[in-house]
Amino acid sequence: MNFINDIKDRCAFRFMSDCGLRVSEVCNLKIEDVNLEEREILVVCGKRKKDRTVPIPATSELLKLIPTVRNRRREGWLFLSNYSSGGIPDRSINARTLQISIKKYIKKAGLPEWISCHTLRHSYASYLAENRIGLEIIRDNLGHESLSTTSIYLHTQTVIRKEQVDSVKF
Numbered sequence: 001m002n003f004i005n006d007i008k009d010r011c012a013f014r015f016m017s018d019c020g021l022r023v024s025e026v027c028n029l030k031i032e033d034v035n036l037e038e039r040e041i042l043v044v045c046g047k048r049k050k051d052r053t054v055p056i057p058a059t060s061e062l063l064k065l066i067p068t069v070r071n072r073r074r075e076g077w078l079f080l081s082n083y084s085s086g087g088i089p090d091r092s093i094n095a096r097t098l099q100i101s102i103k104k105y106i107k108k109a110g111l112p113e114w115i116s117c118h119t120l121r122h123s124y125a126s127y128l129a130e131n132r133i134g135l136e137i138i139r140d141n142l143g144h145e146s147l148s149t150t151s152i153y154l155h156t157q158t159v160i161r162k163e164q165v166d167s168v169k170f
Contacts, residue, residue, distance in 0.1 A: 001061075003109040009101050011065040012079055012093070015041075018060040019043060020128075020142050023117040024094045029078040031070050052143050061123035101154065125150070 001017075004010040015021045015029070025043050033042040039056040056062050059129040070078060099117055105113050121142070128138050139150040 006081060006138055007065060007068055008093075009098075009105070011062065011069045012098055013102060013105075013117075013120060014060065014062045014065060016117055017124055018062055019054050020121050020124035021054065022121060022143075023098050027079060027092050027098065028093050029092075031078050032075050034066055034070075034078065036066060039063070050145075052140065056142050063114055063118050076158075084155060099118075147155060 001010060001013065003014060012026050015026045016023065019041060021029075021041070021043065027042065029041070030044070033044060035042070036056075039058065041054045041056060043052050043054055045051065066078075074077065079093040081091040081093050081097075102115075102117050102120075103113075125138055125142055128141070129135075135147055135150055139147055142150060144150045
């Protein structure tokens with residue numbers, strides 16, 4: 001994150017890494033969907049047109065970034081497009097714009113090219129699994145319909161358990 005100098009990009013990427021949002025969900029966030037007092041985000045019409053509430057971690061940089069990004073506006077898109085009709089931003093940022101942006105920062109940081117916006121979402125889920133957060137909670141936060149979809153993150157837990165068992169002398 002240290003290579004991300006644009007505050008809008010940094011905030012958008014934090015939604016993916018700290019809250020597990022899909023890139024399309026970040027693009028569709030409205031100011032009124034973010035409740036800083038309760039530290040939660042209402043993801044409206046996520047995948048399969050289902051709404052869900054996702055917590056913002058107490059230690060997340062988002063709590064400082066969001067007020068700056070919304071810039072005293074009370075409603076409307078959180079991330080405005082730089083392109084609009086009549087010079088007034090009236091559209092949300094495009095998913096492709098965010099994807100291109102993250103690729104730029106990945107290259108700048110010297111990270112592998114396979115890292116993407118979706119990698120941030122996977123990292124979030126893996127981090128929760130590593131910290132023994134229940135699979136149902138991870139599923140709900142990610143907006144998965146099925147536990148089997150979420151269970152791919154259990155691989156990380158299996159590796160950790162194996163390392164712990166290997167450290168025990170029998």
